[in-house]
Amino acid sequence: MEPNEKFMSEMERVQKVYGVRVTNKKEKYWLWRSIDVVLRILSLGKKKTFLTEFTTTLFETIYFPVDWTPENADALDIVTLHHELVHVSRIRELGDGEAIHGMFWFTVAYLFLPLPIGFAWFRYKWEREGYLKGAQIAKSLGYNIDLEVLVDALSGPSYIWAWPFKKGIRKWFAEHLK
Numbered sequence: 001m002e003p004n005e006k007f008m009s010e011m012e013r014v015q016k017v018y019g020v021r022v023t024n025k026k027e028k029y030w031l032w033r034s035i036d037v038v039l040r041i042l043s044l045g046k047k048k049t050f051l052t053e054f055t056t057t058l059f060e061t062i063y064f065p066v067d068w069t070p071e072n073a074d075a076l077d078i079v080t081l082h083h084e085l086v087h088v089s090r091i092r093e094l095g096d097g098e099a100i101h102g103m104f105w106f107t108v109a110y111l112f113l114p115l116p117i118g119f120a121w122f123r124y125k126w127e128r129e130g131y132l133k134g135a136q137i138a139k140s141l142g143y144n145i146d147l148e149v150l151v152d153a154l155s156g157p158s159y160i161w162a163w164p165f166k167k168g169i170r171k172w173f174a175e176h177l178k
């Protein structure tokens with residue numbers, strides 16, 4: 001099976017089982033473009049791939065990068081899909097099953113608590129659980145996991161410096177990825 005066929009069959013399965021929708025950032029483009037501008041400013045120009053490389057979840061819809069299509073999906077997109085599904089579960093849980101309510105609390109805590117930059121516990125915690133799931137799926141697909149990529153993502157500009165304690169991040173993943 002080609003990687004994109006594998007992806008498409010997994011996408012169809014999760015859309016049915018989890019009731020999510022998968023699309024790309026051409027949909028709601030102006031929202032994503034506006035967030036992109038804000039992220040470039042906040043990261044002092046370091047995060048510039050929000051539209052072209054990052055996948056984002058809003059309510060129960062997963063938005064892949066702007067030029068992405070299921071037809072050109074690669075094997076790692078399955079990893080991304082499962083990372084985002086973790087966010088959907090968290091959003092639903094925070095809204096007592098209602099993503100529409102959960103998204104509000106998710107967004108507030110994700111962006112601002114307790115600090116928006118440098119000590120964003122909820123952003124760190126929720127990205128960490130997404131990356132853990134992604135890493136488990138990647139492992140099961142035969143990939144080697146480079147913990148430093150995860151540590152850099154969560155402590156650096158990719159998530160606007162969510163968490164400062166690199167050692168702690170490394171230790172958490174090392175323990176949970178056994």
Ligand SMILES: [Zn+2]
Nearest residue numbers: 083087127130
């Ligand atoms: Zn995420």
